[in-house]
Amino acid sequence: MTVYRVKKINKIAPEGLELFTDKFIVNEDENDPQGIILRSSPVDVDDYPSLLAVARAGAGTNNVNVERATKKGICVFNTPGANANAVVDLVFPMLGVWKRNIFNGINFCKSLTAVDPDKVDSVVEAQKSAYKGEEIAGKNLTVVGLGQIGVRLANGGIQRLMNVKGFDPAPALENIHQLSPQVRVCRALKDAVSDADVISLHLPLNDRTRNLVNAEFLAKVKRGAILINYSRAPIVDEQAVLDALDSGQLGAFLSDFPTAKTIGHEKILTTPHLGASTSQSEGNCSTMAVKELSSYLKYGNVVHSVNFPNIESTPADTVKNRLIVINKDVPGMIANVSNIFSGFNVNIVSYLNQSNGAIGYNIIDMEETIPEELVAKIVELPDVIRTRVIEFA
């Protein structure tokens, strides 16, 4: 029986880990894993010579060098939507905490231990006006990034009687189909943010989004707007935000990423990267990531990869060997691979191919043992990135 080595990095919820069968050895100290399961810790795929796949139990994959992984034929997974409710479930309370002055109100209440017990009521009534707040109903909310989280947040804004706008340069259809028709989708970011009272960022960190919120961006927002960043810290130019808070251009900054410069600032509320930290979300992410990784290692199936096309096939009982071919998406690959099979007189019982525009992925099933020389010929094809033979008992 083939047993796969999996390295676990970070705390992964047991709900998922329990799904690894005896075909997997899961270990934090594994130095030569075929699979890695992790959350937010950075990982360098070059550190692991036998690595086939990385499963990120979460949404953002900026902690994995995905481009390098693709070049080496390493599949990278994430768990779309698995923690989206958790983020939305934190962003609205954080907005409420700021708008209703709850943080200061709670601290005030804590300070009442010093007051004569008979006078607590009267002190509360006399001083509560200092903690008056504002409602969010009727305010303008702009959601930047209409993905799994953004769509839920935009819909949540509508439910809270806010006027909601959204912006996304390339929204996925399945997300947009979930969006409330009351959300106004803007074609340009500047139109989306110009009259917003609250701007919430829900997009991935990449070369195009790093420092998206900079001095130029902030100059275009309505004076006193609240900026919320529960995406990734580097999407926001921190110094530009601090300057905008000081000048009054921004009213507040609510973020999941505390830094030395933001801790203790009177107009900044931060949480310690808690967006996905609920029991439900951690369970969902772990379960999804383990299923993705197991299915890839055992069968070569791809579900929710950020660099490979989705492709799934259950091998028939008669299948002895499955060949996985990962190639650059160029014309003629299927013909070239099939010709090599013909040359060796090996019968293919099933040939599945999918492409995502950059990577072609082939699942080829045989009822006989595949000759090593045949695989060697496929490896020699100029656009083949990686091959893998899976043996079924």
Ligand SMILES: NC(=O)c1ccc[n+]([C@@H]2O[C@H](COP(=O)([O-])OP(=O)(O)OC[C@H]3O[C@@H](n4cnc5c(N)ncnc54)[C@H](O)[C@@H]3O)[C@@H](O)[C@H]2O)c1
């Ligand atoms: N704070 C946390 O704990 C936490 C939890 C989950 C996700 N996140 C972060 O939130 C991000 C979004 O998560 P998701 O689950 O919604 O991902 P998603 O992939 O479903 O959605 C991201 C959306 O952002 C859009 N986008 C890309 N570039 C954009 C741009 N320049 N302007 C506007 N939109 C842009 C994409 O088209 C996509 O629709 C993740 O990449 C991750 O970094 C943080």
Ligand SMILES: O=C(O)CC[C@@H](O)C(=O)O
């Ligand atoms: O794993 C976490 O705690 C954070 C995950 C979150 O940032 C994500 O991108 O999904």
